[in-house]
Amino acid sequence: MSTVLRLAIVAIALASAGLFLVHPWWFPAAASAQSAALDRRFYAALWILGGLFLLSQTALVLVLSRSQAEDKHSSWYGNWKIEVAWALVITVIFFGFNISGEHLWSRMTSPGRTADALQVEVTGVQFQWYFRYPGADGVLGRVQAAKFARPDEGNPLGIDPTDPTGRDDIVSSALVLPVDRPVDLILRAQDVIHSVFIPEMRFKRDAVPGMDIHAGFTPTRTGSYELVCTQLCGLGHHRMRALVRVVSEAEFKQWLKVQSSARLLSSIH
Amino acid sequence: MRSDSSISQRLQTSRLRRYIFTTDHKVIGIQYFFLSLAAVLIGAVLSALMRLHIVWPKAPAMRPETYLSLVTMHGTLMVFFVLSTVPQNGFGSYFLPLQLGAREMHFPRLNAAGFWITLASFLVLIAAFHVPGGPSLAGWTQYAPLSALAQAGPGQGLGTDLWLVSIGLFSLGSMVSAVNFIVTPILRRAPGMTLMRMPLTCWAWFVTGVLILLAFAVLLAAAIMLMCDRHAGTSFFVPGGLVMSGKPVDHRGGSPLLWQHLFWFFGHPEVYIAILPAMGLISHLVSVFARKPVFSYKVMVAATIAIGALGFMVWGHHMFVSGMNPYAGFAFSALTTAIAVPSAVEVFNWLATMYRGRIRYRTPTLFSIGFISLFVAGGLTGPVLAQPALDAYVHDTYFVVAHFHLIMAMAGLFAIFAATYFWFPKMFGRMMSERLGAVHFWITLFGAYSTFMPMHLLGIAGHPRRYAELTGVQYVAAMAPLQKFVTVAAIVTICGQIVFLMNFFWSLRKGPTAEANPWECTTLEWSLPSPTPARGFGDKAPVVSHGPYEYHSQPERGYVMQNAAPREDQTLI
Numbered sequence: 137m138s139t140v141l142r143l144a145i146v147a148i149a150l151a152s153a154g155l156f157l158v159h160p161w162w163f164p165a166a167a168s169a170q171s172a173a174l175d176r177r178f179y180a181a182l183w184i185l186g187g188l189f190l191l192s193q194t195a196l197v198l199v200l201s202r203s204q205a206e207d208k209h210s211s212w213y214g215n216w217k218i219e220v221a222w223a224l225v226i227t228v229i230f231f232g233f234n235i236s237g238e239h240l241w242s243r244m245t246s247p248g249r250t251a252d253a254l255q256v257e258v259t260g261v262q263f264q265w266y267f268r269y270p271g272a273d274g275v276l277g278r279v280q281a282a283k284f285a286r287p288d289e290g291n292p293l294g295i296d297p298t299d300p301t302g303r304d305d306i307v308s309s310a311l312v313l314p315v316d317r318p319v320d321l322i323l324r325a326q327d328v329i330h331s332v333f334i335p336e337m338r339f340k341r342d343a344v345p346g347m348d349i350h351a352g353f354t355p356t357r358t359g360s361y362e363l364v365c366t367q368l369c370g371l372g373h374h375r376m377r378a379l380v381r382v383v384s385e386a387e388f389k390q391w392l393k394v395q396s397s398a399r400l401l402s403s404i405h
Numbered sequence: 406m407r408s409d410s411s412i413s414q415r416l417q418t419s420r421l422r423r424y425i426f427t428t429d430h431k432v433i434g435i436q437y438f439f440l441s442l443a444a445v446l447i448g449a450v451l452s453a454l455m456r457l458h459i460v461w462p463k464a465p466a467m468r469p470e471t472y473l474s475l476v477t478m479h480g481t482l483m484v485f486f487v488l489s490t491v492p493q494n495g496f497g498s499y500f501l502p503l504q505l506g507a508r509e510m511h512f513p514r515l516n517a518a519g520f521w522i523t524l525a526s527f528l529v530l531i532a533a534f535h536v537p538g539g540p541s542l543a544g545w546t547q548y549a550p551l552s553a554l555a556q557a558g559p560g561q562g563l564g565t566d567l568w569l570v571s572i573g574l575f576s577l578g579s580m581v582s583a584v585n586f587i588v589t590p591i592l593r594r595a596p597g598m599t600l601m602r603m604p605l606t607c608w609a610w611f612v613t614g615v616l617i618l619l620a621f622a623v624l625l626a627a628a629i630m631l632m633c634d635r636h637a638g639t640s641f642f643v644p645g646g647l648v649m650s651g652k653p654v655d656h657r658g659g660s661p662l663l664w665q666h667l668f669w670f671f672g673h674p675e676v677y678i679a680i681l682p683a684m685g686l687i688s689h690l691v692s693v694f695a696r697k698p699v700f701s702y703k704v705m706v707a708a709t710i711a712i713g714a715l716g717f718m719v720w721g722h723h724m725f726v727s728g729m730n731p732y733a734g735f736a737f738s739a740l741t742t743a744i745a746v747p748s749a750v751e752v753f754n755w756l757a758t759m760y761r762g763r764i765r766y767r768t769p770t771l772f773s774i775g776f777i778s779l780f781v782a783g784g785l786t787g788p789v790l791a792q793p794a795l796d797a798y799v800h801d802t803y804f805v806v807a808h809f810h811l812i813m814a815m816a817g818l819f820a821i822f823a824a825t826y827f828w829f830p831k832m833f834g835r836m837m838s839e840r841l842g843a844v845h846f847w848i849t850l851f852g853a854y855s856t857f858m859p860m861h862l863l864g865i866a867g868h869p870r871r872y873a874e875l876t877g878v879q880y881v882a883a884m885a886p887l888q889k890f891v892t893v894a895a896i897v898t899i900c901g902q903i904v905f906l907m908n909f910f911w912s913l914r915k916g917p918t919a920e921a922n923p924w925e926c927t928t929l930e931w932s933l934p935s936p937t938p939a940r941g942f943g944d945k946a947p948v949v950s951h952g953p954y955e956y957h958s959q960p961e962r963g964y965v966m967q968n969a970a971p972r973e974d975q976t977l978i
Contacts, residue, residue: 213702365869
């Protein structure tokens with residue numbers, strides 16, 4: 137039984153390692169400024185922890201194969217020196233890994249709302265995403281969902297019609313972003329908690345009702361991506377998806393122009 | 406004639422008193438065991454249905470809300486009624502007094518009350534399948550406002566009320582029973598059973614008792630608060646200005662994050678409530694079956710206490726992307742890393758205990774070794790999830806599902822199986838089949854790894870969890886082949902459990918009669934005949950003169966029972 141068990145553990149360890157090395161499914165190609173650093177950390181984590189995984193499974197196999205010996209010197213009830221040494225080694229590895237990663241978290245959470253950052257409000261509603269751009273005045277209008285939200289009348293977010301800064305706001309069902317410009321998202325939710333996840337941007341943050349959460353990233357590659365909801369929000373959770381389009385600065389300006397004239401037209405009629 | 410019937414009636418009442426409405430810790434332990442068995446069977450069937458549905462939506466066909474209600478029920482049954490019930494209240498109720506040399510738990514009626522409240526909680530939970538709208542669809546974490554508002558979806562009405570009542574009852578039952586796990590080791594140890602002579606199982610049950618008392622108190626409070634939000638007009642968790650299905654919501658001033666803080670203040674210690682008794686048990690079993698003392702007994706005790714204490718300081722690692730202040734992330738991240746150290750020390754000590762031991766490969770040994778392998782496999786993704794930057798990417802994806810199923814569900818289950826095969830002779834007086842036990846082990850070991858290892862890749866590729874259908878998102882739909890593989894592996898694993906059920910029920914009636922001490926253990930429960938006589942130690946408490954793990958380096962000297970007469974050359978350990 138001992139031999140079979142040892143072989144089984146070896147087989148499982150190798151198969152697991154193989155699965156990660158071959159990885160038929162893996163990170164989608166990164167498309168934001170911070171993702172390179174994050175990916176590097178992820179790879180470091182997988183190598184360190186994968187190494188520890190193989191090491192400990194090997195230790196288990198070795199322990200099972202070392203049959204009993206009679207020597208009096210083997211530690212029978214314990215050995216403080218080995219114990220302390222092991223605790224120190226594992227403390228250094230785990231804390232070293234942990235502390236060296238913290239600055240990345242601080243970079244990710246303080247994206248620096250620079251002057252040129254594009255502000256976009258993201259609102260999660262069961263089971264739909266809305267993206268609002270401030271329009272020509274650069275200011276987002278006031279929102280009072282409970283009072284003004286009329287999805288069937290073209291005002292799903294409840295933009296206050298009496299607030300002049302809201303008149304030129306653009307509401308879109310897709311997130312369109314100019315490449316290489318930092319984006320400052322304001323995350324909101326109208327009913328329950330949702331979560332914005334764009335795998336290629338390595339970006340995820342909850343949209344919590346009652347809170348305005350600022351978070352951001354800088355897209356670096358043009359293309360189309362999917363934004364999905366990762367916080368269970370009800371029966372339509374799995375289809376709460378939106379398109380993210382990263383385009384050139386010129387294309388973005390053009391898109392904004394088309395959107396505002398469409399908005400103008402709809403407000404005239 | 407009349408006296409005959411009155412005798413049989415009295416016999417019947419006494420049988421009822423002995424096997425059902427009893428304060429006997431042994432019977433209560435077995436009652437908890439069968440309650441968990443029922444829960445685990447339902448939970449496993451639900452997971453099979455879920456796995457089948459997401460890859461073959463037509464077989465079985467179900468609405469998304471039905472799928473999500475299965476998610477809720479599977480999680481609730483498995484976490485509460487299996488993982489927090491059988492290792493602690495099941496085996497603990499039965500064996501804590503016996504291992505301490507006590508006649509009973511210190512408060513036998515509280516012990517019985519705990520079981521009956523838990524059974525009521527179970528029935529209330531199951532009742533949700535039969536109400537309009539079905540069970541709650543908000544998952545076992547019940548995040549507000551989804552859980553606070555009946556209009557948030559089907560199942561969020563009566564189904565959620567039942568969930569909250571059930572969890573409130575469960576918290577109460579757990580706290581009531583936890584009192585015994587704290588008081589009995591303090592007050593009821595047999596003469597000579599010093600704290601440092603307690604088996605590590607008892608230490609684990611004791612620390613877990615403290616965890617249950619503190620953590621479930623908070624969950625109970627949170628459940629009552631949420632119930633008030635739903636029915637009494639309070640707004641603890643619901644902020645103002647919400648609109649749901651086009652209608653304004655009449656609440657203001659609450660905080661959705663408050664629920665998460667309260668829930669995880671319970672929820673993370675809960676993980677240790679599930680796994681600490683398992684870890685204690687594995688420490689015990691590796692020593693028994695390697696015929697060697699536990700390596701660094703005192704360090705193991707310290708590690709158990711450290712894990713219990715640190716377990717209360719790490720809850721925020723569930724909330725890195727929740728909108729909690731990112732600075733808090735640093736603290737929770739460091740504390741979470743700290744808890745990995747005593748866990749790693751325990752793993753090291755298990756290996757060191759087996760090192761150069763004379764390992765006897767019985768079914769409990771196999772499951773203990775499987776536990777260690779799975780515990781490491783699941784534990785090592787912990788440092789990824791403890792790091793906010795990395796966690797943010799894999800949070801709420803299958804990566805997390807893989808992590809906690811390996812370390813909590815699978816390792817926890819392996820410990821439960823090890824305990825069942827190990828203590829079955831003492832509980833039922835018969836041995837389980839070793840051959841079927843081995844078959845069961847191999848299916849479950851390969852099944853566990855094949856089901857949960859690939860899930861890491863799904864998570865890394867960005868697959869969110871709790872998706873009722875995979876076709877709505879393109880990149881998710883592309884992962885169907887791997888999801889199918891996982892489903893097949895899961896179904897095979899679940900079917901493999903039939904071998905366990907066959908073995909269990911066959912051995913119950915036909916298994917070979919067990920001797921008093923078939924595994925040659927040192928702890929006190931094995932000094933009694935098998936099955937344990939109803940009176941336990943009776944009026945004569947055993948006198949303890951030895952530590953719990955006196956397995957000798959020379960095979961001819963065998964092992965020393967804890968209550969054996971003191972040796973002349975005895976030195977204190």
